[in-house]
Amino acid sequence: MDLAVYDLKLHRGRFIATVIGVGLLFTIVLAMNGLYRGNIYEGLAVINAINPDLWVVERFRGGPFNEQSTMPEYYHYSVKAVPGVEQASPFIYYTVERRIGQESRHFSIVGYDIVSGLGGPQQIQAGRGLQQAHYEMVAHPKLGVRLGEKVPLGLHTYTLVGLTKEAVDTNGDPLVYLSLPDAQEVLYQKDNEEIRNQRTRLSRSLALQNSLSPLAADKLLPSLQPDTHIINAILVRLKPGANRAEAARHIEDWLYFSTYTTQQETQLMLKGRLAGMTKQLMLFRILLMIISVVIISLVIYTFTMEKIRSIAVMKLIGAPNRVIVRLVMEQSLLLTITAFGFALVLINQTYHLFPKTILLVPEDEIITFIVVLFGGILASILGIAQALRTQPAMALGGQ
Amino acid sequence: MEILRIEGLSKIFGSGRLEVRALEEINLSVSAGDLVALLGPSGSGKTTMLLCTSLILEPTQGKIVFDGQTIFQKNGWSGGVDIRRLRREKMGFIFQAHSLIPFLTARQNVQFPLSLVGINGDVAQRRVMELLEYMEIADRADYLPALLSGGEQQRVAIARALANNPRLILADEPTASLDTVRGKKVMELLKKIAKENQSAVIVVTHDVRMIEGFDRVFHLKDGRLNNTH
Numbered sequence A: 001m002d003l004a005v006y007d008l009k010l011h012r013g014r015f016i017a018t019v020i021g022v023g024l025l026f027t028i029v030l031a032m033n034g035l036y037r038g039n040i041y042e043g044l045a046v047i048n049a050i051n052p053d054l055w056v057v058e059r060f061r062g063g064p065f066n067e068q069s070t071m072p073e074y075y076h077y078s079v080k081a082v083p084g085v086e087q088a089s090p091f092i093y094y095t096v097e098r099r100i101g102q103e104s105r106h107f108s109i110v111g112y113d114i115v116s117g118l119g120g121p122q123q124i125q126a127g128r129g130l131q132q133a134h135y136e137m138v139a140h141p142k143l144g145v146r147l148g149e150k151v152p153l154g155l156h157t158y159t160l161v162g163l164t165k166e167a168v169d170t171n172g173d174p175l176v177y178l179s180l181p182d183a184q185e186v187l188y189q190k191d192n193e194e195i196r197n198q199r200t201r202l203s204r205s206l207a208l209q210n211s212l213s214p215l216a217a218d219k220l221l222p223s224l225q226p227d228t229h230i231i232n233a234i235l236v237r238l239k240p241g242a243n244r245a246e247a248a249r250h251i252e253d254w255l256y257f258s259t260y261t262t263q264q265e266t267q268l269m270l271k272g273r274l275a276g277m278t279k280q281l282m283l284f285r286i287l288l289m290i291i292s293v294v295i296i297s298l299v300i301y302t303f304t305m306e307k308i309r310s311i312a313v314m315k316l317i318g319a320p321n322r323v324i325v326r327l328v329m330e331q332s333l334l335l336t337i338t339a340f341g342f343a344l345v346l347i348n349q350t351y352h353l354f355p356k357t358i359l360l361v362p363e364d365e366i367i368t369f370i371v372v373l374f375g376g377i378l379a380s381i382l383g384i385a386q387a388l389r390t391q392p393a394m395a396l397g398g399q
Numbered sequence B: 001m002e003i004l005r006i007e008g009l010s011k012i013f014g015s016g017r018l019e020v021r022a023l024e025e026i027n028l029s030v031s032a033g034d035l036v037a038l039l040g041p042s043g044s045g046k047t048t049m050l051l052c053t054s055l056i057l058e059p060t061q062g063k064i065v066f067d068g069q070t071i072f073q074k075n076g077w078s079g080g081v082d083i084r085r086l087r088r089e090k091m092g093f094i095f096q097a098h099s100l101i102p103f104l105t106a107r108q109n110v111q112f113p114l115s116l117v118g119i120n121g122d123v124a125q126r127r128v129m130e131l132l133e134y135m136e137i138a139d140r141a142d143y144l145p146a147l148l149s150g151g152e153q154q155r156v157a158i159a160r161a162l163a164n165n166p167r168l169i170l171a172d173e174p175t176a177s178l179d180t181v182r183g184k185k186v187m188e189l190l191k192k193i194a195k196e197n198q199s200a201v202i203v204v205t206h207d208v209r210m211i212e213g214f215d216r217v218f219h220l221k222d223g224r225l226n227n228t229h
Helices: A003-010 A012-050 A075-080 A180-188 A192-207 A214-224 A244-255 A262-271 A273-306 A308-317 A321-353 A362-389 A392-396 B046-053 B083-090 B106-116 B121-134 B150-162 B180-197
Strands: A054-058 A085-100 A103-112 A136-139 A150-153 A156-163 A175-179 A233-238 A257-260 B002-013 B020-031 B035-039 B061-066 B069-073 B091-094 B168-172 B200-205 B216-221 B224-227
Touching (some): A003 A012, A012 A262, A054 A244, A075 A233, A075 A244, A103 A180, A175 A180, A273 A308, A308 A321, A321 A362, B002 B200, B020 B046, B035 B046, B035 B180, B106 B121, B106 B150, B121 B150, B180 B200
Parallel strands (some): A136 A156, B035 B200, B035 B216, B091 B168
Antiparallel strands (some): A054 A233, A054 A257, A085 A233, A150 A156, B002 B020, B002 B061
C-alpha cells in the first residue's frame, strides 16, 4: 500500500507548488552547471579553433589571451627560419567596443595572415573566407550583421563576406576576423586630426634640438612616428615529424620568446582568467544544492509533522518502522525526483534565452541527479527521525 | 478461554517527592467474548491502564499474560516477544475521534492493517468489503474520512480494528465525539462483535449511560480498580 502517494494525492496542490518551487531552484543549479561549462567553452573556444602547434609570445608573458603580449611583426620571419617550422604566421587579437548600426557592440577582432590562413576561421557557415588583403571581414552571427553589409571600423568601411560560428571571444562576445594589416590599422591608426597634432608636437620637440636643421628635422619626422606593425603572437605550424619540444626550445633560447602548446595555452586560461569565474560558479552550485536540500528537509519535516498523529496510529496498530520510514523517504524522493524532472524540462526549453552560453552536458545532468537524489534521502532524515520518535501512545492521548 | 490476565500490575511515574502512583496492584482477567467496561474520572489512570494493556507503556511491576503468553514480568518485557507484531496480529484498537488515517479512504483504512500482515489483493478487498458491510457503511467505502460523519468514521474505525480478527479489542472513549444515539449504536456494535467474533473487548469510558449490557464493569479511582458488577 503506497501511503506516500495517497498522502500526496490528498495534498496535490501543495505538492505541485513545492515541486515548482524546488524545481526552479534545481533549474538554477542546472543553469549554473551550463554556465560553468559555457564559461570554459567560450574561454577556450578561440584557442581550440586556432589550434597551432606552438604559440610564440613575448618572453615571460602568458599571452596572447590570458595576458597582453606584444612583439614586432617582422619577428615571424625569424621564427619561420627555426628548424622544423613549416609556417610562422603573425597574429593579433584585441577587444573593442564600436557602434554597429544603431547599437554599441562589444566584440573582439582577430587579425591574421590571410595567405597562410593560420589563425583565421576554418569553417565558414555562410558566404566565404577573407580573400582580399583589405576591407573584408568575417564575423560570428552574434554580431548581428548580415552578409554583404558594410561596417565602418576606424577610418575604413568593411564588407561582411562570411559568417562563422567557430568561436566566440573569451567573454562570449562575437569574433570579427580581419586581415592582419586591417586589424592593425583598426587598432593603431589614429584619425587625421590626431596625426596632425602628433606631428606638430614632434616638430616642436625637434626644433628645440640645436644640432638639427629644419630640413633635417622634417626628413627625420616620418621615422619617429609610432610603429603600427605590432602583433600579439606568432602561430607556428611544424613540419610533419618535427620535434615540437626541440623547436620550442630553439625559439626560446635563440629568439628570446616564450612558447606554449595549445594544451599549455588552455591551462594558462583555466588557471588564469577563467579560474575566478569557474570557482565562483562552483561555489554557487554547491550553495544552491545545500539550499535545495534544506528546503526539501523543511517541507518533508512539515509534511511529517502534519501526519504525526496518523503515524502514532500506525505504530499503535503495529506498523513496523520500515513502513513509517518508507512513507517519509518516498515522499522526499518523489518530491525531489519530480522537481528535478521539472527543472530538466524547463532548462532544456529555455537555455537558449540566457544571455550567456548555457552548455548542457548529459554527464553534468546525471551527476546533479545523483547528488539531488542523495540530497533527497538526506532531507528525509529529519522527518524520519521525528516519525520514529513518535510514541504510539499519542494516538490514545498519552505521551 | 482466557485472553488477558493482569496480576498485581503497578505503574509509578517519577521518584521521591515527585513520585506518582498511576496504577496500583491491578488484577484483571478477560476471556474470549467478554465485554468489559473501565469507568473512571479524568486522572484516575484509565489511559495509563490502556497503555499498559496495549503493551505500549512498560509497567513498574506485575505480570501480563496475553493469549497464553507471558508478555511482562517483574524484570520487564519478556525476551523474544515482538510486541508490535502482537499488536498488529492479535489486537484491535478503537479511539476517540480522528483516529482514521486522513489521506486514506474508508476502504484503504480498513485494508491498512491487513497489508501489515501481508494480506493483499482480492483476498484483502473481499475482507474489507465484508467488514464495511457488517458495519453498514459499504456505500461509503471510497470516501475520505473528512467526508464522513463522526458516527460513520467510528464505524470505519471499528471495521479496521476487526480486520485481522483480533483476540483483544481495546476501545478508548469510542463514543466521546458522538451524540447519545450514535454512541449507543457504537456500543451495540461492540457487544455484537464480542459475542459473534468471540473477541475480548475492553472499553474505557467515563460515560455510565453507555455501558448498559456489559458483562463486567470496573471502576478506576486513584489508580485502584474496583469491580462493581
